Amino acid sequence: MSDKKCSCGCGCDKSQQFKELAPVLEKYAKVPGSLITILQKAQDIYGYLSVDAINYISEETGIKPAKIYGVATFYAQFRLEPIGKYLIMLCKGTACHVNGADIIEESIVEHLNVNDGETTEDGLFTLNNVACLGCCSLAPVMMVQGPDGEETYGNLTKDSVKDILDDIRKRA
Amino acid sequence: MRVVVGQGSCGIATGAKKTAAEFEKQIKEKNLDAKVGVTGCVGTCYLEPIVDVYDDDDNLTRYVKVQPENVSAIVDGHLAKGEPVKEMIISDEDKQFIEKQKRVVLRNAGTIDPENIEDYIAVDGYKAAEKAISSMTPDQVIEEIKISGLRGRGGAGFPTWFKWNAAKQNKGKEKYIVCNADEGDPGAFMDRSVLEGDPHSLIEGMIIGGYSMGATEGVIYCRAEYPLAIKRLELAMEQARQKGFLGKNLFGTNYNFDMRIKAGAGAFVCGEETALIASLEGERGMPRLKPPFPAAKGYWQQPTNINNVETFANVPWIIFNGGKAFGDMGTEKSKGTKVFALAGKIKKGGLVEVPMGLPLKDVIFGIGGGIKNDKKFKAVQMGGPSGGCVPAELIDTPVTYEDITKTGAIVGSGGMIVMDENTCMVDMARYFLDFTRKESCGKCNYCRIGTKRMLEILERITAGEGKDGDIELLEELAGKVKDGSMCGLGQTAPNPVLTTIRYFRNEYEDHIYNKKCTAKSCKPLITYEITDKCKGCTLCSKKCPVGAISGEVKGQHVIDQDKCIKCGRCIESCKFDAITVE
Numbered sequence: 001m002s003d004k005k006c007s008c009g010c011g012c013d014k015s016q017q018f019k020e021l022a023p024v025l026e027k028y029a030k031v032p033g034s035l036i037t038i039l040q041k042a043q044d045i046y047g048y049l050s051v052d053a054i055n056y057i058s059e060e061t062g063i064k065p066a067k068i069y070g071v072a073t074f075y076a077q078f079r080l081e082p083i084g085k086y087l088i089m090l091c092k093g094t095a096c097h098v099n100g101a102d103i104i105e106e107s108i109v110e111h112l113n114v115n116d117g118e119t120t121e122d123g124l125f126t127l128n129n130v131a132c133l134g135c136c137s138l139a140p141v142m143m144v145q146g147p148d149g150e151e152t153y154g155n156l157t158k159d160s161v162k163d164i165l166d167d168i169r170k171r172a
Numbered sequence: 173m174r175v176v177v178g179q180g181s182c183g184i185a186t187g188a189k190k191t192a193a194e195f196e197k198q199i200k201e202k203n204l205d206a207k208v209g210v211t212g213c214v215g216t217c218y219l220e221p222i223v224d225v226y227d228d229d230d231n232l233t234r235y236v237k238v239q240p241e242n243v244s245a246i247v248d249g250h251l252a253k254g255e256p257v258k259e260m261i262i263s264d265e266d267k268q269f270i271e272k273q274k275r276v277v278l279r280n281a282g283t284i285d286p287e288n289i290e291d292y293i294a295v296d297g298y299k300a301a302e303k304a305i306s307s308m309t310p311d312q313v314i315e316e317i318k319i320s321g322l323r324g325r326g327g328a329g330f331p332t333w334f335k336w337n338a339a340k341q342n343k344g345k346e347k348y349i350v351c352n353a354d355e356g357d358p359g360a361f362m363d364r365s366v367l368e369g370d371p372h373s374l375i376e377g378m379i380i381g382g383y384s385m386g387a388t389e390g391v392i393y394c395r396a397e398y399p400l401a402i403k404r405l406e407l408a409m410e411q412a413r414q415k416g417f418l419g420k421n422l423f424g425t426n427y428n429f430d431m432r433i434k435a436g437a438g439a440f441v442c443g444e445e446t447a448l449i450a451s452l453e454g455e456r457g458m459p460r461l462k463p464p465f466p467a468a469k470g471y472w473q474q475p476t477n478i479n480n481v482e483t484f485a486n487v488p489w490i491i492f493n494g495g496k497a498f499g500d501m502g503t504e505k506s507k508g509t510k511v512f513a514l515a516g517k518i519k520k521g522g523l524v525e526v527p528m529g530l531p532l533k534d535v536i537f538g539i540g541g542g543i544k545n546d547k548k549f550k551a552v553q554m555g556g557p558s559g560g561c562v563p564a565e566l567i568d569t570p571v572t573y574e575d576i577t578k579t580g581a582i583v584g585s586g587g588m589i590v591m592d593e594n595t596c597m598v599d600m601a602r603y604f605l606d607f608t609r610k611e612s613c614g615k616c617n618y619c620r621i622g623t624k625r626m627l628e629i630l631e632r633i634t635a636g637e638g639k640d641g642d643i644e645l646l647e648e649l650a651g652k653v654k655d656g657s658m659c660g661l662g663q664t665a666p667n668p669v670l671t672t673i674r675y676f677r678n679e680y681e682d683h684i685y686n687k688k689c690t691a692k693s694c695k696p697l698i699t700y701e702i703t704d705k706c707k708g709c710t711l712c713s714k715k716c717p718v719g720a721i722s723g724e725v726k727g728q729h730v731i732d733q734d735k736c737i738k739c740g741r742c743i744e745s746c747k748f749d750a751i752t753v754e
Contacts, residue, residue, distance in 0.1 A: 033472075035454035036437050040396070074456040074613075076438030077396050094359030094553060094589045095515035097603050106739070110717075131440065131607070133397060134361035135182040136513060136587075137217030137521035150399065152185035 007052045018056050020045045029061045035071055039078060048079040076131070083126040084119040086168055087145040093132030095139040104140045105129070107158035111165060124172055125165070144168065173206040173251055175199075177238075178222040178282055180213030180368045181400055182361075187239055188221035194240040195223075198247045206251050212369020214282025215523035216269050219262065222282070225250055234262045269520055272539050274501065276509045277362075277485045278525045281369040286404050289411035292372040298417050300488035301379045306423045308491075310340060313384040317487070319495030321507030326352055326443070326480030327558065327584045328660075329506075329573040338467035339385040339477035348476040349378055349387040351484055352448060353394040353401070356440040357556030358607060360587035362511040363481035365523055367394065367401035370485070371408035375431070377484030379417065380491055382429045385477055390431030393448055396438060405433055440557070440611035444659045445470075445478050447613065458613045459659035480585065482511055502528035506572035516553075516589035517544045526571070533567045536590055547592040550691075551675070555584025557604045557611075558664035560671030561597065580671040582664070596691035597676040598683050602630035604668035608661065618656030622649055623665050630669070636696040638684030643673060692753045695738045702729050702742075705750035712742035712751065 006017040015022065024041040028034035038061070042053055049072050058065040072078040090108065092101050105116070108127055112120050119126040135141045138154025142161070146168070153164055177183070177192040195208045214222055219236035223246070226232055233256050235246060242260060249257045275281070284291035292298070304313050318333035339347065351374060355363040366374060378390045394402055409431060412418045420428045434452055442448045442457040445466050451457035452471055470476025486508065490498045499507045506528040512535060515521045519541035526535060536542070536552060543549050551561040560581035562569060569575050576583045591600070609623040626649050629642050650666030657663050673680060682688045689697040702712070702721075706728050713721035713729060720736045723729030731742070743751045 033452060033454040036451065037434070037454075040435060040437065071454070071456055074439060075436075078437060092358070094556065094587065094603070095521075097358075098516045098589060098591060098595055098600075103740070130397065131356065131438070131611075132358035132360070133181075134355065134364040135185050135217075136359055136361055136515035136589075138182055138185055138220075139515060141185065152181060154182070154185045 014056055025060045048082045084123050086125050088125055088127045089130045089143040091133040091141045092129045095136035096141055099139040101140045103158055104156050104161055107161050111162045174209055174226040175206055176209040176211050176224040178214050179210045180365055182217045183220045186220040190240045191221045191238050194243040204251050209285055211282050212286045213365040217522040218520050235260045236262045269539055273525050274509050274527050275525050276489050277482050277511050286369050286371055287407055297372055298376055300491035301376045302423050304380045304491050305383050305425055305427055310384045316495040320490045320498035322486055325482035332483055335477055336384050339475050342468050342475035344474040346474045347387045348471045349382045349390045350478045351378055351392045352478055353392050353481045354436045354442050356443050357585050357587050359515055359589045360585050361513045362586045364398050364401055366481050366485050368404055371405045373485045373488055374481055375412055377487035379429055380487050383427055392433045393436055394433055396435045441613045441661050458615050503572050505574055512586045512588045514540045514588050517592040518590040519544055528572050529570045531568050531570050543592050550591045550593055553589040555582035556587050557608050559584045560667045563675040580674055594691050596689050596693035597672040597679050599634050599693055601669045601672045602634050605630055608665040616657045616662055618653045619662030622653035633683045634694045636687050642684055643680050698753050700731050701752050703750050703752055705748050707748050711745045715741045715745040
C-alpha cells in the first residue's frame with residue numbers, strides 16, 4: 001500500500017494524480033466520521049469512485065479500502081463506474097409510478113438504447129432510476145445533471161422526454 | 173411594485189427561473205420601477221409557475237401558470253399601467269386551495285424570500301428563540317412543548333417533549349440535536365418545501381430545542397437529492413451567524429450553539445434513528461438494537477435527540493403563540509396541524525396543511541378537488557413504504573395518528589398518493605416491496621430475504637403466473653418479516669401488502685384465478701382490441717412500433733396479439749375511440 005507511484009502510467013506521483021483531492025483530504029482526513037463527505041467530494045471531482053481513488057483515500061485517511069468499499073456500495077449516491085456527460089435521474093417515486101414512470105423509462109430505453117445504470121456509447125447520457133425527487137405534483141419527473149448544473153423536467157410524456165433528450169444532445 | 177416568483181424545486185421545474193429572468197429583462201428594457209424577488213413553494217404545485225405582484229401599498233395580485241411568453245402581458249398591463257391581467261389571475265376556486273388550510277408549519281411558505289434573513293425577521297422570526305433563551309428556563313420550554321401536545325411529525329408520532337426531556341436528563345460531555353431532513357419516503361415532499369421555502373424556521377426550532385436540552389451542537393442530515401435545500405440552508409445558517417443567532421452567547425446569555433449540515437448519500441433506512449447516527453459517523457447506515465436509546469448514547473456515544481424537519485418548524489410557532497394555542501387545534505390525542513403532500517391521480521396536487529382530525533374526504537375532495545379526469549376514487553396510500561392503502565369506503569376516517577393506524581396505514585411523514593380505478597393494487601404492493609427490498613440494509617434475515625421472497629410472489633402474480641395459495645403465503649411471510657426484523661423498516665415493510673390484501677383481496681384473486689387485472693394496468697394480463705368503431709384511418713398501424721396492426725384503408729383494422737407489446741400507442745392515436753383494453 002505504500003506504493004507512491006501513480007496508476008495513470010505517466011510516472012508521476014500519486015499525490016499528483018489526485019491533486020484535486022488534496023484540499024478535501026487536508027480538511028477532512030483527520031476529522032472522525034468524515035468518510036461519506038470525502039467520498040462525496042471525490043465523486044464531485046472525478047464523477048465516480050475509481051479503485052485507485054478508493055485506495056488513495058485509504059492511504060491518506062488510514063481507513064481500510066474494504067470499509068470504504070462497504071460504505072460506497074451501501075449508499076445509492078455513489079458510483080464505481082464513470083458516467084456520461086449528462087446524468088438522467090428518472091424519478092421512480094410513488095406519484096411518478098402511479099402516473100406512468102415505467103412508460104417514460106421504456107421511452108428513454110428505446111430512444112437511447114441504454115438500460116438503468118448504463119451509459120450511451122457516445123458517452124453523453126447515463127440513465128439512473130432514483131427513488132424520489134420530491135416534485136410529486138409534476139409527476140412523472142426527471143432531473144438531468146450536466147456540466148451546467150441540474151435541470152428538472154415535469155409532466156413528462158413518452159414523446160416529450162425524447163424531445164428533451166434530443167435538445168440536450170444538440171446543445172452538447 | 174414588487175414581483176415575486178415562486179422558486180421551489182417544482183416551480184423551477186415548470187420554468188419559474190426563466191419566467192423570473194424574463195421579468196428582470198423586460199422591466200429593465202422598459203425602464204419600470206419594479207423589483208423582482210424570489211420565494212419558496214406556495215404549495216399550489218399544480219398552478220406553477222406562480223407570480224405574485226405587490227403594489228406600493230403591499231396589495232397582492234397572484235398570477236398562475238406564468239410562462240415566459242406570458243410575462244409581457246403582465247409587465248405592459250399591470251406593472252406599466254396598473255391594470256391587472258384578469259385572465260391570468262388565480263381563480264376564486266383555486267384560492268380556496270390555500271384558504272381552506274390552517275398554516276402553521278407553512279406559515280411563511282411562498283411569502284418570504286428564503287435567501288434573506290430580514291424577511292424572516294420581519295414576520296417575528298427568531299423572536300421565539302429570543303423569548304425561550306432570554307426569559308424561559310429549559311424546563312419551561314419543555315413544559316410549553318408538553319402543553320402543545322406536539323408529536324413527532326416524521327412518522328412515529330412520539331411525544332416531542334418526552335424525547336427532549338430524556339435528552340436533557342442524560343449527562344454527557346457533548347450533547348447533540350439532530351434534524352432528520354433525509355425525506356426518503358417516495359411521494360413525500362413536505363420537508364423539501366420547508367427547507368427550500370423557510371429554512372430559518374427549522375434553524376430557530378433547533379436553537380430552541382438545543383437550548384431546552386443543553387445541546388452543544390446541531391446537525392442537519394439532509395438528502396443529497398435536494399441540492400437547492402442544502403444551498404438555502406447553508407446560506408440561512410451563515411446569515412443567522414452574522415446576526416448572532418448562532419454562535420457564542422446567544423441573545424446576551426452564556427448559551428453557545430452552532431450547527432452544520434451533513435449531506436446524506438441516499439439510503440431510506442437512515443430515517444431510522446440509530447442508522448442515521450451510524451451514517452453521521454461515516455459508516456454504513458445500519459440500525460442497531462435499542463436500548464441504549466440515542467437520548468442516552470447517540471452520536472459519538474453522547475446524548476442525542478433527533479427530530480424531523482416539520483416537528484422543528486412547529487416549535488417557534490408554539491413558543492411564540494403558546495403551547496395552548498397549538499393544542500387547541502386538532503383532536504385530543506393528535507394535536508396541532510399536519511402537512512400532507514397530495515399527489516398521484518389528484519386534480520390539485522400540492523402541499524396541504526390542515527388541523528388534525530379533518531376527515532380524509534375533506535383533504536382529497538374538499539381541498540384537492542377530487543380525482544383527475546373525474547375518474548373513480550379507489551384508495552389513498554399513506555405513510556409511504558411503511559404505510560398502507562386506505563380504501564374509498566373509509567374516506568370519512570379522520571386524519572389522526574390513532575384513526576389512520578386503525579385502518580392499517582399510518583400518518584407517516586405525510587405523503588398522500590391518491591389512486592383511481594386504473595391503479596392496480598397488486599402492482600402497488602409490488603412497487604413498495606421492490607422499494608423496501610432494495611432499501612433493506614440486510615442485517616436481519618427476515619427483512620433481507622423475506623421481502624425478496626414476497627416480491628417474487630407479487631411479481632409472479634402481476635405477470636399472470638399467480639398460484640393458488642399465494643395470498644396465504646404472502647400473509648404468512650408478512651407476519652414473519654414483521655416479527656423477525658429489528659428496526660422499523662422491516663417491521664413495517666409488509667404493510668402495503670397486508671392492507672391491499674385486506675381491502676382489495678378480490679383484485680389479488682382476479683389476478684391469480686381469473687388471470688385478469690381489473691385496473692387494466694398489468695401488461696401480461698391485458699389485451700388491446702379494435703372494435704367496429706374503426707374507420708380505417710390507418711393512424712394506429714403507422715404508430716405501432718412493432719407492426720402488429722394491419723388492415724386496408726377505410727377497412728376494419730386488427731391487432732396481431734402475438735406481436736403486440738401493449739405499449740398503448742394505438743389507443744392514444746385513435747381519434748374514434750375504437751380501441752379497447754380488456
